[in-house]
Amino acid sequence: MQKTILSGILAIGTLGLAAPAMAEMELSVYSGWQTSPHSRVYGDYPGTGAEIDALIGWEGRSFEMPPYYGVRGTWWKNEKLGFGLEFTHAKVYAPEDEREAIGFSDLEFTDGLNILTVNAYQRWPGLWAAGAVTPYVGGGVGIAVPHVDVDTTTGLDTYELQITGPAARLTAGVSYDLNDRFAVFGEYQFTYSSNTVDLPEGGSLETDIKTNALNVGLTLKF
Numbered sequence: 001m002q003k004t005i006l007s008g009i010l011a012i013g014t015l016g017l018a019a020p021a022m023a024e025m026e027l028s029v030y031s032g033w034q035t036s037p038h039s040r041v042y043g044d045y046p047g048t049g050a051e052i053d054a055l056i057g058w059e060g061r062s063f064e065m066p067p068y069y070g071v072r073g074t075w076w077k078n079e080k081l082g083f084g085l086e087f088t089h090a091k092v093y094a095p096e097d098e099r100e101a102i103g104f105s106d107l108e109f110t111d112g113l114n115i116l117t118v119n120a121y122q123r124w125p126g127l128w129a130a131g132a133v134t135p136y137v138g139g140g141v142g143i144a145v146p147h148v149d150v151d152t153t154t155g156l157d158t159y160e161l162q163i164t165g166p167a168a169r170l171t172a173g174v175s176y177d178l179n180d181r182f183a184v185f186g187e188y189q190f191t192y193s194s195n196t197v198d199l200p201e202g203g204s205l206e207t208d209i210k211t212n213a214l215n216v217g218l219t220l221k222f
Contacts, residue, residue, distance in 0.1 A: 023075060023076060023077060023078075024075075024076040024221060024222070025073070025074070025075055025076075025221070025222035026073070026074045026075075026076070026084075026219050026220065026221050026222070027071075027072075027073050027074075027219070027220045027222070028071070028072050028073075028074070028185070028217050028218065028219040028220075029069070029070070029071050029217055029218055030069065030070050030071075030185070030187075030215040030216060030217025030218075031062075031067060031068060031069045031070070031215065031216070031217070032062065032068065032213050032214050032215035032216055032217075033060075033062050033063075033068075033213065033214050034060045034062045034068045034090055034091070034211055034212070034213040035060040035062075035211065035212050035213070036058035036059075036060055036090075036092045036209060036210060036211045036212070037058070037210055037212075038055055038056060038057045038058065039055075039056060039058065039207050039208055039209055039210065040053070040054070040055050040056075040207065040208075041053070041054050041055075041056050041094075041102070041107075041205060041206070041207045042205075042206045042207070043197075043199070043203065043204040043205040043206055044199075044202060044203055044204050045102075045103055045152070045203060046152055046154075046156045046199045046200050046201045046202065046203025047152070047154060047156055047200075047201040047202070047203065049202060052102055052205065054098065054101065054102045055098075056094045056095075056098050056099075056107070056207070057094075057095055057098060058092040058093065058094065058209065059092070059093040059094075059095060060090075060091060060092065060093075060211070061091060061093055061110075062091070062213075066089070066091070066110065066111050066112060067089075068089060068090055068091055068112070068213070069088075069089050070086065070087060070088040070089065070189075070215065070217075071086070071087050072084055072085065072086035072087070072119070073085050073086075074119075074121060076121075076123075079123075079125050080122060080123055080124070080125070081120075081121070081122065082120070082121040082122075082123065082138075083118075083119065083120055083121070084118075084119045084121065084138075084140075085116070085117070085118055085119070086115075086116070086117050086119055086140065086169070087114065087115070087116050088114070088115040088169070088189075088191060089111075089112040089113075089114055090109075090112055090113040090114075090115060090191065090211050090213070091108075091109065091110045091111075091112045091113055092108060092109050092110070092113050092209055092211075093107075093108040093110060094107035094108060100153065103152055103153050103154070104150060104151060104152055104153065105151045105152065105153050106149050106150060106151040107149075107150055107151075108149045108150075109146035109147060109148060109149070109195075109209075110147065110149055111147040111149070112146065112147060113144065113146045113193065113209060113211070114144065114145040114146055114147070114161075115142065115143075115144055115145075115167045115169065115191050115193060116142045116143055116145060116167070117140035117141055117142030117143075117167060117168065117169050118140050118141065118142055119138050119139065119140030119169070119171075120138060120139065120140065121136055121137070121138035121171075122136065122137050122138070123135065123136035123137075123175075124136070131177075132176055132177040133174060133175070133176055133177075134174065134175045134176075134177070134183075135172075135173070135174050135175075136171075136172070136173055136174070136175060137170075137171065137172045137173075138169075138170070138171045138172075139168070139169060139170045139171065140168065140169050141166065141167070141168045142166070142167050142168070142169075143163055143165070143166060143167055144163070144164045144165055144166070144167040144193035144194070144195055145161055145162070145163050145164070146161070146162065146164055146193075146195060146197075147159075147160070147161050148160060148161070148162050148164075148197050150197065150199060150205065152203075156199070156200045156201060156203070157200075158197070158198075158199050158200060162197060162198060164193070164194075164195035164196050164197055165193065165194040165195050165196050166193070166194055167191065167192065167193040167194070168191070168192045168193075169189060169190065169191045169192075170189070170190045171187055171188070171189045171190075172187060172188050173185050173186055173187025173188065173189075173215070174186060174187070175219065180221070181220060181221050182218065182219065182220060182221070183218075183219040183221065184216070184217070184218055184219070185215075185216070185217050185218075185219060186214070186215065186216050186217075187214075187215045187217075188212070188213070188214060188215075189211075189212075189213045189215055190210065190211065190212055190213075191210065191211045191213075192208065192209070192210050193208070193209050194208050195207050195208070195209060
C-alpha cells in the first residue's frame with residue numbers, strides 16, 4: 001500500500017516533462033519531530049460488545065522504528081500558486097497503562113498513521129537572502145490509511161491497513177534555495193484524521209487524531 005502511494009507521488013514529477021515552461025515541479029522528502037495530543041476513543045470491545053470510552057494520551061515516538069517521515073510532489077502553476085499530493089507516515093502509540101485499563105495489550109497506529117492528501121499552496125518567492133528564501137503556506141484534504149495494530153488482552157488481534165476516514169492537513173514553512181535544483185526547508189505541519197476502525201468479532205474503535213510536527217527536508221526541482 002505504501003509503495004503504491006509513494007509511486008503515485010513520484011509520478012507527479014514525471015508530469016513536469018510535459019508541463020509549460022513557466023511551471024515548476026518539486027519532489028520533497030522530510031522527517032522531524034511529531035507529537036499528538038489526547039483524544040477520546042469510543043467503540044465496542046471485540047467479542048463482548050462492551051462499550052469503550054476512554055481518553056488516550058497518544059505518544060509520537062518520532063525517532064523510533066519505523067520513523068516518522070513524509071513525501072510530497074508539488075506543481076507550481078506560477079510563482080505563487082501550487083498544487084500537489086502528499087503522503088505522511090505519522091505514528092501514535094497508546095501508553096501501556098491507558099490501553100491496559102480498557103483491555104488492550106497493543107493500541108497503536110505505527111506503520112503508520114498514514115495520511116494522503118491533495119494540497120494547494122501559496123508562496124512568496126525571494127523575500128530575503130538575495131532571493132533564496134521563500135515562505136509558504138498550504139493545506140489539503142484526503143484520507144487516512146493507518147496500519148492498525150490493536151491486540152486485546154483476551155487474544156484477539158488486528159494487524160492490517162484500513163481506510164478509516166477523512167483527513168486534512170495545514171502547513172506553514174520556509175524554503176532556502178541551495179542552487180537551481182535543490183532546496184532545504186523547515187516547516188510546522190498539523191494533520192487531522194477521523195478514524196473508524198474495524199476489529200474482530202464485532203468490535204470497533206473510533207477516534208479523531210491530531211498531530212503536530214516540526215519538519216526539516218530536502219526538495220528537488222524539475
